[in-house]
Amino acid sequence: MTTMSKEYAKLYARDWRKKNHVKFRTYQKTPEYKNYQREWYKKNKAKADARTKEWNIRNKKRAADLARRSHLKIRYGLTHEQYEAMFAAQDGLCFICASPPTKWVGLCIDHCHASGKLRKLLCANCNTVLGHVGDNVERLQKLIEYLETHK
Numbered sequence: 001m002t003t004m005s006k007e008y009a010k011l012y013a014r015d016w017r018k019k020n021h022v023k024f025r026t027y028q029k030t031p032e033y034k035n036y037q038r039e040w041y042k043k044n045k046a047k048a049d050a051r052t053k054e055w056n057i058r059n060k061k062r063a064a065d066l067a068r069r070s071h072l073k074i075r076y077g078l079t080h081e082q083y084e085a086m087f088a089a090q091d092g093l094c095f096i097c098a099s100p101p102t103k104w105v106g107l108c109i110d111h112c113h114a115s116g117k118l119r120k121l122l123c124a125n126c127n128t129v130l131g132h133v134g135d136n137v138e139r140l141q142k143l144i145e146y147l148e149t150h151k
Helices: 003-019 021-028 031-043 045-058 060-076 080-089 124-133 137-149
Strands: 108-111 118-122
Touching: 003 021, 031 045, 045 060, 060 080, 060 108, 080 118, 108 124, 118 124, 124 137
Parallel strands: none
Antiparallel strands: 108 118
């Protein structure tokens, strides 16, 4: 296949996918297509990884946004809109200390490790403290007593 015909085939395929968006999306969800993708990736791992890396470099903001949305969905079952609603409900502040998120670290989603239930948004410091004490109320009470006696 010549370079010109490869380019034409690529444009034709892209145009067809745009015109047949619903049909293509339905096909993408089939096990046959997923197996095809899996096999193609195994054969072309280096090419696929290079293509992904290039895309991430060209689209830094979009890549970061997609990674954040994916993390929220996979880890907490939250959509970006649900997170934004929680953020707005707390006026963009940590629920415990009322500090705003830093430039580098946003507010963390606090959750119960036993049940998985989401609680509130916390700054990194408050979330770390809860993590270190293992959500243990007695331990937190002892820490408070310790701080009060050793002022």
